[in-house]
Amino acid sequence: MIAYLIRRILYAIPILIGVNLLTFALFFVVNTPDDMARMQLGIKRVTPEAIDKWKQQRGYDKPLFLNTAADSAGIFTDTIFWHKSASMFVFDFGYSDDGRSISYEIAKRMGPSLAIALPTFLIGLVVYVSFALLMTLFRATALDMAGVALCVLLMSISGLFYIIGGQFLVSKLWHLVPISGYAGGLDSFKFVVLPIIIGVVGGIGSSSRWYRTIFLDEIGKDYVRTARAKGLSELRVLFTHVLKNAMIPILTGVVVVIPLLFMGSLLTESFFGIPGLGSYTIDAINAQDFSVVRAMVFLGSVLYIAGLILTDLSYTVVDPRVRLS
Amino acid sequence: MSFMPVILWSDALVFLLIAAIVAAAVHVRKREHLMLPWKRVARSSVALVSMLVLSVFLVIGLLDTLHYRAALPQNGSEKVYSPEVLSAFDALVGPLRTHTEKTYSAPFALHLYAKESMRDAQDNVVREYPRLQYGGTHLADEAERDMDVLQRALVGMLAGTLAGVMLSWLLRRRYTQPALTIALVLLAALIGTIMNLSAAYHVLGTDKVGQDVLYLSLKSIRTGLIIGTLTTLVTLPLALFLGVAAGYFRGWVDDVIQYIYTVLSSIPSVLLIAAAVLMMQVTIDTHPDWFDTSASRADMRLVALCLILGLTSWTGLCRLLRGETLKLREMEYIQAAQAFGVSSMRILSRHIMPNVMHIILIALVMDFSALVLAEAVLSYVGVGVDPSMISFGTMINGARLEMGREPMVWWSLASAFVFMLVLVLAANLFADAVRDAFDPRLNRTEGQA
Numbered sequence: 001m002i003a004y005l006i007r008r009i010l011y012a013i014p015i016l017i018g019v020n021l022l023t024f025a026l027f028f029v030v031n032t033p034d035d036m037a038r039m040q041l042g043i044k045r046v047t048p049e050a051i052d053k054w055k056q057q058r059g060y061d062k063p064l065f066l067n068t069a070a071d072s073a074g075i076f077t078d079t080i081f082w083h084k085s086a087s088m089f090v091f092d093f094g095y096s097d098d099g100r101s102i103s104y105e106i107a108k109r110m111g112p113s114l115a116i117a118l119p120t121f122l123i124g125l126v127v128y129v130s131f132a133l134l135m136t137l138f139r140a141t142a143l144d145m146a147g148v149a150l151c152v153l154l155m156s157i158s159g160l161f162y163i164i165g166g167q168f169l170v171s172k173l174w175h176l177v178p179i180s181g182y183a184g185g186l187d188s189f190k191f192v193v194l195p196i197i198i199g200v201v202g203g204i205g206s207s208s209r210w211y212r213t214i215f216l217d218e219i220g221k222d223y224v225r226t227a228r229a230k231g232l233s234e235l236r237v238l239f240t241h242v243l244k245n246a247m248i249p250i251l252t253g254v255v256v257v258i259p260l261l262f263m264g265s266l267l268t269e270s271f272f273g274i275p276g277l278g279s280y281t282i283d284a285i286n287a288q289d290f291s292v293v294r295a296m297v298f299l300g301s302v303l304y305i306a307g308l309i310l311t312d313l314s315y316t317v318v319d320p321r322v323r324l325s
Numbered sequence: 326m327s328f329m330p331v332i333l334w335s336d337a338l339v340f341l342l343i344a345a346i347v348a349a350a351v352h353v354r355k356r357e358h359l360m361l362p363w364k365r366v367a368r369s370s371v372a373l374v375s376m377l378v379l380s381v382f383l384v385i386g387l388l389d390t391l392h393y394r395a396a397l398p399q400n401g402s403e404k405v406y407s408p409e410v411l412s413a414f415d416a417l418v419g420p421l422r423t424h425t426e427k428t429y430s431a432p433f434a435l436h437l438y439a440k441e442s443m444r445d446a447q448d449n450v451v452r453e454y455p456r457l458q459y460g461g462t463h464l465a466d467e468a469e470r471d472m473d474v475l476q477r478a479l480v481g482m483l484a485g486t487l488a489g490v491m492l493s494w495l496l497r498r499r500y501t502q503p504a505l506t507i508a509l510v511l512l513a514a515l516i517g518t519i520m521n522l523s524a525a526y527h528v529l530g531t532d533k534v535g536q537d538v539l540y541l542s543l544k545s546i547r548t549g550l551i552i553g554t555l556t557t558l559v560t561l562p563l564a565l566f567l568g569v570a571a572g573y574f575r576g577w578v579d580d581v582i583q584y585i586y587t588v589l590s591s592i593p594s595v596l597l598i599a600a601a602v603l604m605m606q607v608t609i610d611t612h613p614d615w616f617d618t619s620a621s622r623a624d625m626r627l628v629a630l631c632l633i634l635g636l637t638s639w640t641g642l643c644r645l646l647r648g649e650t651l652k653l654r655e656m657e658y659i660q661a662a663q664a665f666g667v668s669s670m671r672i673l674s675r676h677i678m679p680n681v682m683h684i685i686l687i688a689l690v691m692d693f694s695a696l697v698l699a700e701a702v703l704s705y706v707g708v709g710v711d712p713s714m715i716s717f718g719t720m721i722n723g724a725r726l727e728m729g730r731e732p733m734v735w736w737s738l739a740s741a742f743v744f745m746l747v748l749v750l751a752a753n754l755f756a757d758a759v760r761d762a763f764d765p766r767l768n769r770t771e772g773q774a
Contacts, residue, residue, distance in 0.1 A: 018588035026600055031607045039607045152757070156694065156750035158701050160721055161742045168728060266595060266706060285599050286707045293600055300593040 001316075008312065012305045016089070019301040023294050024085040033060035033080070040097075040288065058097070058291070059083055084291070093295035097287065102295045105280060112182055113264030113276030115192050120199035121261055124207070125254065127200055129243075132211030136219065137238060148209065155205030162202040163271045170194055180273035195268045214249045218242045247318040255314045256307035263300055329406050331392040333624040335631075338555050339390050362683075365762035370504035372758030377508055378751040381516075382546050389414035389547040392620075410620035414547075418540065421523060424459035426535035429727075432736050433474055433526050435461045460527045477525060478518050485517020486510055530736035533723060538737045541715050542744045548716035549748060552631060552700045553693040559635025560692070564642035565685065569677055571643075572650025573669070582647070586640040594637050595706070601633040602708035623711035630703075630710060634696065642688045649681050683763040690756040694749040701745065717741045 031039075037054040038046050055061040062080050063069075084094065093102035135147040171179040177190045218224065219242055227237045264278030273279070277296070284292035315322040332340075353359040366372050391413035394406040415422050429438035436454035445451050456462075464470055489510035493500075500506075519539070522528050529538035571582040589597070609615075609626060616622035653659060654677070662672050697717075703709035704718020705725075712719060720741040727734035 014584070015588055015591055018584065019592055022588060022592075023600065026604055030604045031611070035607050035611045039610055152753055153750065156746055156753050158698050158717075158721075158742060158745055158749075160701055160705060161746075164721075164725060164728065164738065172728075260593065263593065267702060281596065281599075282706055285603065288603060288606075290603070293596070293603065297592055297596045297600055300596050301591040304591045304593065 005309070005313075008309045012309070015305060016298075016301065019298060020085050020088060023297050024081060027290055027294055028064060028080060028084075036060075036290065059094075084294070088295065088298045093298075094291055096284070096292045097289040102292055106277065106295070106299065109264075109275055109277045109280050110262050111276075112188075112274050113262060113269065113278060115188055116195050116199070116268060116272075116274055116276065117261040117264055119192070119196045120265075121257070123196065124200045124203050128204060128207040129211055129250070131204065131208040132215055133238060133243065135208070135212045136215040136242070137234065139216065139219070148212070151205045151209040151212075153205070154201075155209070157205075159202050159267060162198050163267060166194060166198040166201075167271065180271065182272075182274050191272070191274070195272045195274065199265065199268060210253070211246075211250065214246045215242055217249075218246045221245075244318075248315065251314050251318060252311060255311040256304070258310060259303035259306040260300065262303060263296070327396045328393040329396070331394055331410050331618075331621075333392055333410070333621055334628045335551050335555065335624050336390050336392060338558060338628065339387075339551065342554060342558060362762040366758050369758045369761075370502045371754050373500065373502055373505045374508040375751040375754040375758070377505065377512065378747065379755060381512065382550065382748055382751070385414060385543055386547040386550040388412065388417060389544060394618075408618050410618055414543070418543070420459075421537050421540040421543075424527075424537060426457050426459065426527070426531045427455075428531070428533060428535055429734050430457055430460060430527060430531045430535075432528060432530040432538075433461070433470070434530065435464070435467055435470060438734065457527070460531075461525060463525060474522065474526065477521050481518040481521025482514045483517075484521070485514040488517065489513025529740045532720075532737050533727070538720075538740050541720055541737070542717075542740045544715040545717045545720060545741065545744065546748065548627065548710060548714060549697045549700060549745070551627060552634070552710075553696040553752070555628070555631040556635045556638070556696055557689050557692070559632055560639040560642060561685065561689070563635070564639040564646060565678075565681075567639075568643040568646025569650050569673060569681065572647040573654055573673060573677060575651075579647075582643070586643050589637065590640040595703075597637045598633055598703065599706065599708045601637070602630065602703075605629045605633065619713060623714040626711040627714060634699070638692070642685070645684055645688065646681055649684055650677055653677055653680055683765065687756075687760045687763055690752070690759045694752040694756065697745065697749055697752070701741075717745045 033055050034051055037051040037060075041050055041054060052061065060080060062078060062083070065079055065081050087094070091103060093106070096102050096105070131147070135144050138144045138147075167179055170176050171194065177194050180191075182188060182191050215238075219238075223245070224237060224241060227241050228234075232241075262277065263281075264274070264276040266278045266282050268274070269276045269278035270282045280292065281296045283289075284296070353363065389412045392410050393412070394408070394410055397405045397407050427437060427439075430436070431438065435457055437457060439454075440452045441455050442450050443453050443455060445453075461467075461470060461473070464473060489512065492513065493506045493509045496509075519528055523537075523539055527537050527539070529542065532538055532541060567582045567586070571579040605626070609622065609629075613622075616625060659672060659676055662676060667675075700709055700716060701718040701721055704716060705722055709718045710716045720737055724734065724737040724741070728738070
């Protein structure tokens, strides 16, 4: 088990190196730092001095890979790649364009992001699985048909509509909760409740339909027939037998997103003014703050790989046949 | 000739795609076994109705793809063309495009949304809602509006119904499903109503700069369709070649390809798209000399967005194809082919590719609606299409900020969402029908069909 974990973590390293090189190529090779400076400073009124100053302030005035002017180890370490890209492996993300430490911002913003994402995830999972089980229970009846039709309709609606419509209905028309904003501690409840509800409702369509397919796949198997032959009630078959066996395909899709919950949701956070990582990313994209975007890309892939490892571990919990070695 | 045809990059790619689809259709038509699943699709009335709705969207999108630049009136001998790139669709709906008001006006409104200082009969300055320049100007008395709207709607509906009935009578031999006939007549009646009304009113109101929202919604269709279809031009070859190669050759080829797609898929897709689009923006902005019109610039951004979406989304399909090929290569007929000394290339093209086609088709039709929805989200995030390009995303983005106004400006938002819902719903229903018809895991009991 431990050996397996270590191997998986070691296997993650080349992937992270790949991600790192890819983002580096994307941000520094496709466009040179000069292009970025020109873009940031405005295309027209830009002087070579201004470009040099911009580059120097952000530490982009070094060579990309090899610094032939430096001595010994400086050849490799005194370069943009070393300072801006390789340093991310020790989670040193540097500074954003407005001069703040990115690591500090990330640590500060994870809380609000989680306050929305975690409840959305947990409540959502319960709601989707229950709805899917309900449809499975009434399979091949008019109720099931109506459920599937509802799912298709819900998943055809743009996510933006759920947010805008929800804000309009609940906040503007009914005045139940503030339209947007955030507060620490218990006060945050009135701010997070609407984003959570909208997040759950927005996912019902696709998720419930997906879980229903999984349950229907399971329900056609032999062990279900055996269970019924033993005289178990349909409810018992569904909840103890089918649900347990369907856990494996469900976990495959679910566990992998748990670490990514830290990243928050771009849309929800920016619409509701939640100071989380999602709105941080979206602000950075709008301000074209490349260092923040690079940091978030790296963080996102670290969390995704953590999710993959967690998925493997979760199999051992629900499926006694799986032994990691 | 008073116009110059313009082929933008996206137009050229659309034509390429159409050619590919026509070639595939001809290929399939000649082969009974390939036609079989399509006949199953055609038997489902849900699929036919959604296909009908989709084809209306497709026709609008295609008309909007035939671009041209009109010649400007001038006295010299040299012809000068307008820098504005128009499309056959623009020419067809003419007044809808040119009848722009000053700013917002509600659907069927006669007056502008915002008050303006005007002089009344006694030459006093008053703050009033000015009359629209085009909406309902034929009315002598404003009180007649409701009757007039009703009358025009009825006339349009009757004409549309008539056209629909005639069309379904012409098609009576080929398509006999009652659901399709009903849908055809209803759709024709709806189109007739809207067409007749839009000649005299802004049926869906106008937006901030006074453009007709109906026109904007119809123009958005092309952008949505392009994003949904051109992306597959990138996804398909990448996923097909890499996925099949990884599954068939295994060994180091498999390792390398798996490594590439694990790296790509480990980056959250929105972030990867955002990063790539930001870089693409820098490239386009630092090279203004590449584009002769603003339309070609916006178009290049659209094509680049499709390219980026394709490059970031092929991994899922690639993984599926790799898995399927791994399974197929152990099949006896493939082993037999190998034993006969058939070359790898030939095995791949003759035996593997045809057997993974259903996976590709299902994945592509399923992805379409997700891509249309993604466009709106990406435009909101700021990494979508060019702000000057009309799309559902830019419509929503522009209208979103006006939610706080009193009375609310709801019409552009509502129109964008309704159009998007209809398009995506039709695509989803059609995709489901295609999946049901092609998925070999679903055991069917049908005669010798």
